[in-house]
Amino acid sequence: MIGFGASLSGPQCSRAGCREAATWTVNWRNPRIHDADRVKAWLACDEHRDYLYDFVDARGFPVAITPFGVVLDRLPDAEGAE
Numbered sequence: 612m613i614g615f616g617a618s619l620s621g622p623q624c625s626r627a628g629c630r631e632a633a634t635w636t637v638n639w640r641n642p643r644i645h646d647a648d649r650v651k652a653w654l655a656c657d658e659h660r661d662y663l664y665d666f667v668d669a670r671g672f673p674v675a676i677t678p679f680g681v682v683l684d685r686l687p688d689a690e691g692a693e
């Protein structure tokens with residue numbers, strides 16, 4: 612289970628059990644509890660970047676991938692959720 616409270620505290624992949632160095636940031640937001648300018652950030656290695664993206668995307672949350680260290684200020688609502 613992935614902790615939704617994971618923070619940008621270290622350069623390690625956020626995937627449970629993975630100790631690879633993070634090279635990507637997965638920015639996401641739960642529109643039900645987060646305002647548009649509240650962005651959560653998971654770190655991801657090359658292998659788990661798409662896994663983490665899909666994990667969020669499958670829930671219909673806005674999500675965007677940026678290079679490691681780059682955290683978005685805000686995330687637009689997912690398509691069709693306007």
Ligand SMILES: [Zn+2]
Nearest residue numbers: 624629656659
């Ligand atoms: Zn990983």
